[in-house]
Amino acid sequence: MGNHGGMVSVSHAGRLLVATPTIGDPNFERTVIVLLDHDAEGALGIILNRPSDLSTGEVLPGWSDLAAQPGVVFSGGPVEQEGIIGLGRRTGHDVGAAFQVTVGPIGVIDLSASPVDVVGTVEGIRLFAGYTGWGPGHLESEILSGGWWLADAEPGDPLTSAPADLWATVLRRQPEPLRRWAFYPAEPSLN
Secondary structure: OOOHHHOOOOOOOOOEEEEOOOOOOHHHOOOEEEEEEEEOOEEEEEEOOOEEEEEHHHHOHHHHHHEOOOOEEEEOOOEEEEEEEEEEEEOOOOOHHHEEEEEOOEEEEOOOOOHHHHEOOEEEEEEEEEEEEEOOOHHHHHHHOOOEEEEOOOOOOOOOOOHHHHHHHHHHOOOOOHHHHHHOOOOHHHO
C-alpha cells in the first residue's frame, strides 16, 4: 500500500518519545516527551524531564498547593514558551470537563478553571512552559532516521519526582538491546 500523503497509520498519542544519543539537537538531548496529540496534521508533545528554577507559585499561584514535587515549572519545549500546559493525576472518576485523559490517570488540565473546582478530583499538578510540535509526517521521519525511540508510558512518568533519572528509567524498562542504552554515559567525551 505505501504511506500515501503522509497519513498516520498508527497514532502514538499517549506514548513516550525517548531521545536517542544521535538526536543531534541540544534542545532534546536525553529528553523524554509524552505525545499529547498525533494524527495526520502532525504531533504535539511535552518534554517531561526539564525542570526550571521557576516555582509553580510564581507562575500560577492558585495551583501551587496542588503541585507535584518538585514544585517547579518544567520546560515543555521550544514552541510558545509563554504558554502553560498543566498535567495532573485524577484521584477519582468524576473529573469533569477540566480534564483530558492522556496516560491512565494522568491528563491535561484546563488551567482556566478555578483550582478550587479540581481539588479532591485531581492531584499532583505539573506546569509545562511551551511544547514540542511537528508538522505532518515530520515526527515519523525523525523516528525513522533514528532520532527517537518509542516507548509505552507508565502513569508515574509524566509527574515523576526524579526527572533527572527519567531518561534512564524509561530505557531500563525496555527489552534488549534498547535497555542497555540506559547506562550510556551523558558525556561520553568525559569518560
